[in-house]
Amino acid sequence: EVQLVESGGGLVQPGGSLKLSCTASGFVFSNYWMTWVRQIPGKGLELVANIKDDGSDKYYVDSVRGRFTVSRDNAKNSLYLQMSNLRADDTGLYYCARGFLMFWGQGTPVTVSS
Amino acid sequence: DIVMTQSPHSLPVTLGQPASISCRSSQSLVHSDGNTYLSWFQQRPGQSPRRLLYKVSNRDSGVPARFSGSGSDTDFTLRISRVEAEDVEIYYCMQTTHWPYTFGQGTQLEIQ
Numbered sequence: 728e729v730q731l732v733e734s735g736g737g738l739v740q741p742g743g744s745l746k747l748s749c750t751a752s753g754f755v756f757s758n759y760w761m762t763w764v765r766q767i768p769g770k771g772l773e774l775v776a777n778i779k780d781d782g783s784d785k786y787y788v789d790s791v792r793g794r795f796t797v798s799r800d801n802a803k804n805s806l807y808l809q810m811s812n813l814r815a816d817d818t819g820l821y822y823c824a825r826g827f828l829m830f831w832g833q834g835t836p837v838t839v840s841s
Numbered sequence: 842d843i844v845m846t847q848s849p850h851s852l853p854v855t856l857g858q859p860a861s862i863s864c865r866s867s868q869s870l871v872h873s874d875g876n877t878y879l880s881w882f883q884q885r886p887g888q889s890p891r892r893l894l895y896k897v898s899n900r901d902s903g904v905p906a907r908f909s910g911s912g913s914d915t916d917f918t919l920r921i922s923r924v925e926a927e928d929v930e931i932y933y934c935m936q937t938t939h940w941p942y943t944f945g946q947g948t949q950l951e952i953q
Contacts, residue, residue, distance in 0.1 A: 772890065772933060772944040788941045789842075822889060827880065827937050829901060831889035 729753040729830045731823050736835030743813050747835055749806040749823030757801040759826045763808045767819035776808065813839045843868050845934055847945035853953035854924045862948045864917045864934035871914060871938070878937040881910055881919045885930050894919070
């Protein structure tokens, strides 16, 4: 059974940093692109970043480029999202998902507020 | 960025009757490889989205046959042949042809 479990969310002040993690199981992690998607209250779903199976290619949505960094450790079946210079409009529920989003985790909440 | 526009925002439905949701993209979703990467998702309150269809019309495993997808280029439709109570959720279309991948704003089904 495919499982994706996010962690690392929480409350952070504007300008602060947070690192999200996603631990995968039930499939060969190193064979798949992985994706971070966020759901912002009242604004729907936004794909934040994705990373190639071997980590060699990474893509970001414009609103996070230069502030967020996606990475992975295939030996640990883990995906990461390092978020810095956080803003209030980054508040939301952050999901990791496999490939073309067939499988999703349950999400980890991020709140940016003073 | 490609804008995905769903209509309607809210769809009153009658159980047992058909329903359809439209999704239009601001650019063609035909990829250079010849495929059209348009997916549909269902989301229940408090749950992660669930993919129902990919590449316009391919049902994911476990998705009931009453769900179908059609369309091409910039114009796509999700159809439910006979709406059941468990279908009254939010539906999103999404394109993964062009980066950044983008979602529609969602359509909420509601019991009429």
